[in-house]
Amino acid sequence: MDIAGSNRRIYLDNAATSYPKPAEVFEAMARYMRDIGASPGRGGYGSSLDAGRLVFEAREAVVQLFHASRAEQVIFTPNVTYALNFAIHGLLRRGDHVVTTSMEHNSVMRPLRSAEEGVVAEVTAVKCDAQGRLDPRDVRRALRPNTRMIVMTHASNVSGTVMPVAEVAGIAREAGVLMVVDAAQTAGVIDIDLRALALDVLAFTGHKGLYGPPGTGGMVLSPRAATEMAAIIQGGTGSRSDEEFQPGFLPDKFEPGTPNTLGIAGLGAGIRFVLENGVNQIGMHELRLASKFEQMVRAIPGIRVFGPWETNTSAPVCASDRVATVSVGLTSAQADASQVAFLLDRDFGIMVRSGLHCAPLAHMTLGTFPAGTLRFSFGWFNTMGDVRSAAGALAQIAAGY
């Protein structure tokens, strides 16, 4: 069934994971599986060294992407959630106070609540406005003498609101507080320059804007974070095999067990793909699509747009305050978001996510709790045709086709 007149399926859930992946990512992974196969750092033979080289090249790609200084600062983790847990549970101590925002994903809120429920920390979630925007002055006001960490997202996965991390990082630096940023929604679409941005932990996911496979992510650590962060998971590292204690040097300290060399090979290729196309070019392409989409759906009766899009003036797109994620809601009572998502998929081949996007506090901030939203998120492989199809389908559904 294909009411929209197109038989191509349209993927608009890039905020969950990007799809498709570049051919280079497939090829890098197939090459590892076929020709190498070995584990890095676990043998002195050629294939094991080749595997080590693949991982090192991926580390170098991360260095280049974020303008980091050394490959050892880059830690690969199974996903961004693990990186955030390593930072939160590895850095917080008894009696610490933590500042976060009301726009966080559960990858930040759940470890924080767990730490707070346990013995460790007290958490202040600074309230953002109804478009999800944070006033950095509120962060400064939330600091206490025992504040040890500010942890916050770089952009909301619900509304696409970009947070003022540079300003907050400046406040953190001034106060001697650790600054941890969740770049799950921004790595690959907003230029993150660690030479200018003083972060202690930059946590990133591999399978969204970096076009790697699922099972990949990581973090870039400042010297302070590298020293002060305890390794909450320990195991074999292929190094210091004579010792029963986790080695203290990077990256081994935080990479226990056999690494996901296959995934890391794909991630390295994904990052090189992003670097070749240009982070700003990709970000602007996606934002152009999202802006066009927002303009089209804003005109549909019965549809409401949330987040920074709500106050959009249709001015030339500015990349600074949002990423290409548009959450909409239906003002009519008869259709809920999950029903619309189902119809978009079944009748139009359009894939979006509906409901609460693993971020309850963010939905409360935006006024979309507990109903949630219908989220359209654009990627490098989407086109203006996809935008028109999606907006057209939404108009048909809203009109009760």
Add this chain to the structure above:
Amino acid sequence: MDIAGSNRRIYLDNAATSYPKPAEVFEAMARYMRDIGASPGRGGYGSSLDAGRLVFEAREAVVQLFHASRAEQVIFTPNVTYALNFAIHGLLRRGDHVVTTSMEHNSVMRPLRSAEEGVVAEVTAVKCDAQGRLDPRDVRRALRPNTRMIVMTHASNVSGTVMPVAEVAGIAREAGVLMVVDAAQTAGVIDIDLRALALDVLAFTGHKGLYGPPGTGGMVLSPRAATEMAAIIQGGTGSRSDEEFQPGFLPDKFEPGTPNTLGIAGLGAGIRFVLENGVNQIGMHELRLASKFEQMVRAIPGIRVFGPWETNTSAPVCASDRVATVSVGLTSAQADASQVAFLLDRDFGIMVRSGLHCAPLAHMTLGTFPAGTLRFSFGWFNTMGDVRSAAGALAQIAAGY
């Protein structure tokens, strides 16, 4: 350069990771990457449901392999090290005593030492004999009133010695102590039947005997472990998205963040491959190769074999006391293991691991610390020809070719 007269490279490091992988594993992964791509449990559209189905089918394959009772008992983790950390750090409490063995890998010893160094537990490592064999009576004697857990490997990654887990599990059950087994070296080659074997945590790796890709592993939990184990990593699960606390139900409690659906798809295919060929058939094939290899190298002057092979009587192979991992040492002082491994790779295309295999205490037990061993580990895709090539190469090197 190819002294051995064969131009095929021979991979004998299957105890680190198996290579090659079955074609079915490639195909399952390529299909996910090409046709599905979405994250499971993160959307209601068809591709996300397809991804969820893939993960569920892999869970069902694990159930079938280990004769578990329900798919929810099966938790996927990034590797076996994470599963063991989840069990150790998630189950141990202040003041607990833990019993382990002197044959453990650092995936067990490092989290235990970290727990011991911190606030949590005291650890008794029961001494095994010079072949790595454990007397279950020593485990019983090590128990104390505050013993909460016995954690041990199912087979040594250094010597291939299989441990008496059934007997120890009986002792644990009797004493009301949690029983945690590291099946990194046995899953896929020894039949593990959870209907008969009372384990609280069976931790497994995906990329060795189960022929999945790196980045995969997991654990099967008893109802007691599922309840008592705290989730040490928290994050989005695609479930209970209205809550800032980690959900308490399985498998979500222990699977935070976007899962490695690509890897899990490959692991599912790998396990189905193992089930089709038969765990016992695979185990016997590998053991036949290892036994033949051991017989051949035993005859080489200057070579010593460690572990249960040392007392091998050349009787018909018995699958019960060892897996297909043979560690050898050189009695002559002029060549060390890493030098021999280098020559095997460079001149004969034979890939093995040398040194300390992330298990310092095991090497002390076997009397191979700190020099380590040269480890030959066989897989399903190895042949008797590989065995002859490896033994022949070793003979040439020992003779100072």
